[in-house]
Amino acid sequence: MLQGKRILITQADAFMGPVLCEVFAEHGAFVIPSTQSLIDSTAPAAVVASAGKIDILVANLAVPAPTTAAIDVSDAEWKDTFAALVDPLPRLFRAVLPQMIERRAGRILVMGSASALRGMKRASTYSAARGAQLAYVQSVGVELAAHNIQVNAIAQNFVDNPTYFPSDVQANPRFQERLKREVPLGRLVGAREDAEFAAYLCSDPASCFVGQVFPVCGGWVAR
Template sequence: MQNALTGKRVLITQATEFMGPMLCEVFAEQGAEVVASAADLSQPGAARRVVEEAGPIDVLVANLAIRAPTTAAVEVSEAEWRAVFAALVDPLPHLVGAAAPAMIQRRAGKILVMGSASALRGMKRASTYSAARGAQLAYAQAVGVELAPHKVQLNAIAQNFVDNPTYFPVEVQANPRFQERLAREVPLGRLVGAREDAQFAAYLCSSAADCFVGQVFPVCGGWVAR
């Protein structure tokens, strides 16, 4: 939908990481005024401060990412567990708590969580990361149905095997072992394009998607279906 976000102010967090760069590009192409934040939201008070400094917004895109640990479950330290949840989970209630009241008051708004499909299918040596991503999706489902009567739609994208610099940098994509894994595990047979993912995100943040509340949308080339 061309210019589906015209007139909308959109706050995108971690705008230089994960899906941030492509989200900013596509949302701007769709007519949005993009407020791009690169702040570290794991710091106390940072998430609420980012929303407050952005000023009035129509859409919040909670784009949260870290490099995923690959620690065996029985070897996960307290420090790793706390750090991963501090980066991926703890900012969410503060972001939503700061952004949602104004949306509720005017009975209009969109919140989109950029999550991971690692919460939907078991992965070895990913217990900490998968648990945090699962908490994101559970939060999106619960808060989504809570905000729905106020005409505010909160949903989540659960992605994997999407072309992005945080999880699939060029050197990873060029590795023959990764190419073999891609062919073996992803029915699509390739990475989902960053632009494809961002365009779907833009759709979910447009008025055309007013009917979706508290839903989790896998974007992973069929990986969770296997």
């Protein structure tokens, strides 16, 4: 599906990065994995510049999710979470869009979270940051459609990945009971299942989607 496409994947060593690199390469892409921190305001532009021509940008951003009660959320927690998940997005877009607009071709996929789609206790900071990502995609996506650039997001939860569902969590009987209770599938969505869907969204047949947020949650939905 991605034969010959040059694809930059950020935080390639975290969240969905490793499996995205593997699956995209299997589909014929030339994968450019970046593991550089994007916290510094100049880092996104530097990463894009070093990658050269980019057909597809996968904004894969992750940070350990705080589990603080709303009344106890500090300014530092809020600032640090948004600095990791939200602030890099416009910087990445500003860096990569000129070349895509010039070619009138490009694809950007944000790997987000469904925590923004359903209220979750003790997740106000993380959910707010993930929600900001999705709102940004929806707005910029419809704006860039006129340039033949497709911007979309995957909003996922209960998807197998080493950042949010490491092996020790998955082995916990209480977590296994939670899966049976909250997820219709009764299991995590497989990492490759998610990555194959991401590959499709980055492919030419998916060019009709702009500014869309696609939940991938094993049947777990917003309410």
